[in-house]
Amino acid sequence: MATEGEINHPYIPRDLKLPGFVPGFLSSSTRLAYFGIPSLMVVSFTWILSGGIHKISKVDRILMCWWILTGLAHIIFEGYFVFSPEFYKVNTPHFLAEVCKNEKLASKGDSRFVARESGVVSVEITMVVLGPACLLAVYAIATKKTYSYILQLALSLGQLYGTAVFFITSTLEGNNIAASAYYFYVYYVFANAWWILIPTMIFIRCWKKICSACQAQEQNKTRRSKTG
């Protein structure tokens, strides 16, 4: 462990002070396995279980997989990050701390996580709040609740807004946040881009569905007022 004042971490900017920083223990393939295997299991279970729902479309089943995955990610990874400001000092092989030290949710791709910049932490807090609502979306799709589309639209908008604040903030600050060009493009740009792409697609789909429902209601009203 390095003493205070010394640069003892792999992050950019180099003058970032992280007294007590302990490097990770797990290899990147171990981390990938810890992340990938449970994710794959969750998606598989959701896909299989959702197949038993009466008259459900494939798109809705895919959406259930997305919402359960992104919801759990918000709760587990972002929840751990929000409530563990000193994750970079963890000196045992701890999966969540290691993910924060390395992957998307911090640090090599975006050192503002480990530096605990308040803008980034604020966005993460809002994401933790969205987490349980994402699980509610899974339930809403499965049980065909009337609020299903509107909830999905609201959640997607929240994810879009959060990711936009991320990108705009770091652009304003000159994007001096990634340990290398590889980490910048793979962990910061590419990984975050999914939370722009997928929420945008869901937003457009829900917008159209809701508009058509509103239109149908409007036509019914007009018909009734003409016949009544």
Added chain:
Amino acid sequence: MATEGEINHPYIPRDLKLPGFVPGFLSSSTRLAYFGIPSLMVVSFTWILSGGIHKISKVDRILMCWWILTGLAHIIFEGYFVFSPEFYKVNTPHFLAEVCKNEKLASKGDSRFVARESGVVSVEITMVVLGPACLLAVYAIATKKTYSYILQLALSLGQLYGTAVFFITSTLEGNNIAASAYYFYVYYVFANAWWILIPTMIFIRCWKKICSACQAQEQNKTRRSKTG
């Protein structure tokens, strides 16, 4: 004008560096008149004009007033702020610069505006983008477009998210941002609270309207599949 290094401004924290800062020229009552009179005119015009729309409810007319007012505020005040990083150096009586030097949109209530913190600037950029969409909401309500509720819901959510990021960020940083308790509560808490209160009310209203439209469509489908 003070030289660099000297503390030459009324903002908190006192060690904030603002070389070239020029105090305001207009009195607070002049600023209030410049702000209040056009606002009142816009609201009055909207209220009167909207009265001529066929079968429009009072709530929708009030909402038209809200969206035109908040839309113009996003475009004019927040637009000026975003594109004028050096507003604090303006050395002529300039209304928008003076508002930024004093009121809500900065500085005595929340010095992060004048300090140009990237989190705050990011939120302001997203608000400028929302501005024209607020004016679209006025048009959508007036012409009873099917996307009216969904647009209002999306806009309210954007405003709520932005205000939440504001409040969470400054709380994380210890709220050391206001020139006095008066400015903190009146300009920071009270003024921003409207952008929590009103969007929340609109959000709930639109949510209910959309749910009932979706429910009606669902019932129609069920009826048709039974009779068909």
